[in-house]
Amino acid sequence: MTTSAAGQPLIPQPPATVAALRQATSQIAPAALPTFARELDQVSDQSRKGADLAPIQRFIAQWTVYVHIQRRPEAAADLRRWEDIADSGDAAKARRAASGIGRILDEAHAAVGLPAR
Template structure:
């Protein structure tokens, strides 16, 4: 993969449906290191759904991982998201941390709109 392709605004994969099998496949392609986290979240969502007799935890699980996939599938967006995460965690400049946090919020909102479309 070339550097230009790595920083592309073009999605690496189409946005999958918000269903576990499709999200799992997308995570396996985009961020395979997060598959254990996806599986743990899925188990927790189903446990909570059973305990509460509600599908809300399952819907939240699908939404959370849909947002993650929406961010990660666009290389430039993923790179910016992770750069902002690092700034929030590591910068000693409060203004820089605040600006990065605001950009994270905007990227999350953009991804949320994408999965709601």
């Protein structure tokens, strides 16, 4: 991952298009590209079968939020920390972690102009 000055995003927030999100993911989280491609294939198939754009729209929204978080190293680290805590097996810690994860996701949704989850 590219480094940034403290508190600064690694890259500007890209437009909410498949091509721009793929490019941004390749820059800031290249290990996520296989997941990106697999999920894009799945939603493309769903959209074709159902003649419905909703799966692709959800995919773009999901990856827009993902990129928003990953381009901010502190937010990405916080999210990973909360996810690790959620996996700890302790119910009380998992509830706190769910709250922390929710806060990060809510902030990202608001920042990119998407409705709350």
